[in-house]
Amino acid sequence: MYLLLLAIIYLAFISLGLPDSLVGAGWPVMHEDLGVPVSFAGGVTFIIAVGTIVSSLASERLTRRFGAGLVTTVSVVLTAVALLGFSTASQFWMLCLWAVPYGLGAGAVDAALNNYVALHYTARHMNWLHSFWGVGASISPFVMSLALSADGNWPAAYRTIGLLQVGLAAVLLASLPLWQRVAAASPGESTGEAASSEATAADGAAGSARGHVSLRTALRIPGVPSVLLAFFAYCAFEQTAMLWGATFFVSDRGFDASTAASFGALFILGLTAGRFLCGFFADRVGDRQLIRGGFLLGAVGATIVALPLGQVSFVGFALAGIGAAPVYPAVIHSTPANFGRANSQAIIGIQMAAAYTGTTIMPPLFGLISGRVGLWLLPFYLLALALLGLVMTERLNRLPRGRSEVAKPR
Template sequence: MYSLLLAIIYIAFISLGLPDSLVGSAWPVMHTDLQVPVSYAGMITMTIAAGTIVSSIFSDKLTRKLGAGLVTALSVLTTAIALFGFSTSHSFLALIFWAIPYGLGAGAVDAALNNYVALHYASRHMNWLHCFWGVGAALSPYIMSYYLTSGQGWNSGYRTIGILQIILTFVLFISLPLWKQKNLPETQKKVAAKPLSFKEILQLKGIPAILIAFFSYSAIEQTAGLWASSFLVQIKEISPEVAASFGSFFFLGITFGRFICGFIADYLGDKSLIRIGTGIAFVGVLLVAFPTDIRLVALTGLIVIGIGCAPIYPAIIHSTPENFGKEHSQAVIGIQMAFAYVGTTFMPPLFGLIAAKFSIGLYPLFLLVFVIIMFATTEKLNKIVTHKKKASH
């Protein structure tokens, strides 16, 4: 039963990634069909992000009331309905409307699933599960591309992903009895008497540090991925075709890195994985910034940043029950997710403004600032947790 549920969770993580890259892959055609400017994509992604942030914050209350399994099933169902809504939309306003449940479903399932895995499974599974998320995120553009090139339109692409989500929803509802594990240690059965308020969560020792760290990680990942190609073309004078492929290699570095980390995660531990990942990302940023005409140095640097980013997100999530207590982990993970989405949503556009006003050459410096902040805040958390453990003995 343990293995069967784990297999279902792996499939669920692929499903989590499927909708994440759909808007970007389909938008070049969508905005033409809908007769709106290219820039309007930002309104859709911001609406999705807003829904995701809200549902992440309230995930603790939802999960306590309904359970992780039911929250996951209902959230995937909500996302599936939103995808079908996209597939039937023929106006921009309709897309904005359906973007609301799109985001609400994504945030709740992300927080619920990550906390469930952090509580009940080893660190290696957290890395491999997030690797599987990358598989889903990489797969959906190919599905969309098939429908666009075959002349069936972007609506059909959304419909197909929606059908896949409906199938997963059916599997999740059937699997609900598996989520109620009866043989868990007593320490894992204990939960706080009531859900924590946002103010109460912020009062937990170490919370400001980990929220800033999570925000910084998301700023690094999304800014690095979004602006990589533009930096390579404008500053390193690399052809757009080569730059585009290496921009995607950054995400492949994350996916491959998480696959490898799965084999060593239980041996090294979450704290070491975060430190090693941050160090590798630091080296990658230096390679991107290195003033040389040898273009392979910057291209290699991007892949190295991706490999460095790989273990950080899963390790921070997996260490949450240990750092803040199993009874608080769902609430903390929900807020962590919310801060991650804020970083994802606002930091790449902020760098875009900086690049427009000054120079896109500031790209590695922007990344370096957040790498340093992330290192400082995670180390501060380590000290707080160590002090807390010593005080309890």
């Protein structure tokens, strides 16, 4: 029963990834059809990210009241409705309208599931779960590429992914009795991955019984500001690459929209493959080495993209994705060890807010800057974010681990 619940969580991560790369893959054609400048993509992602921040901050309260299963199901339904709404949009303001439920659906379940896995499962499951997010995110660009190569019909891609989300929502809805049975059962043993009987309380999802740690108190814990800046930089790196990669290959390197969408998908493919492979050795290598190596390889990939290598530059984009692969799951998984289990739920929630702030601010900022300077700036922008993340995590690594007594929950 517990392994089946873990499989449901894997399915939920696929559903989280499905919509994430659609806007970036289709925007080279979408902005022309909608009659808006290319930089307006940042406006859509801004609205989505704000909704995600709001719902992620409310996720602990929602999960405690309604249970992780119902929150996850409703979130997937919201994203499905939003994607089907995107497929009907004929004007830019319609995209902005449907971006609201899109963002709200994406955020509510994220912090709770991530903290649950960080507390009760090994690093390999954290990597594999985020690899399954990448599976979802990798499907979308190819669906968009097929739609664009057929007749430029980008709404068909949104409709297809929306219907896939409807199917996933149906599976999650059918699984609700399983979540309830697992929550009701509290045996003293686990599946072999959980650390304690707390892990069986799936609807608690994140140790919600622990006390509240205020934002001010959390920021006073040594290392928290550093990890927040590192997570900000990483998520800005990831989202900027996904959003602007295809447009960069069209406008700066001269590829057609269909080819560029496929090249843009290489970042997500690298992300997905890298997380899957990291799952096999993450427990041996450790979170710190995975984070350090990830930022370094991401910087190398961005440097290769910056070089005038023609079509070979897509290799750099793939390397950047492979490098980025272990950073997100390793930062989340290391939170209980870095700051103490009692503080992990609060700090992971704040990390999510920092992550979504990065995805909210930095991709639109690049859109504004590139509108004046040019899209050639993309690899240098990504390189700066990778180096910022590396510096901040190295600063964190110099501090002692397990600072669980620094901040008392209150």
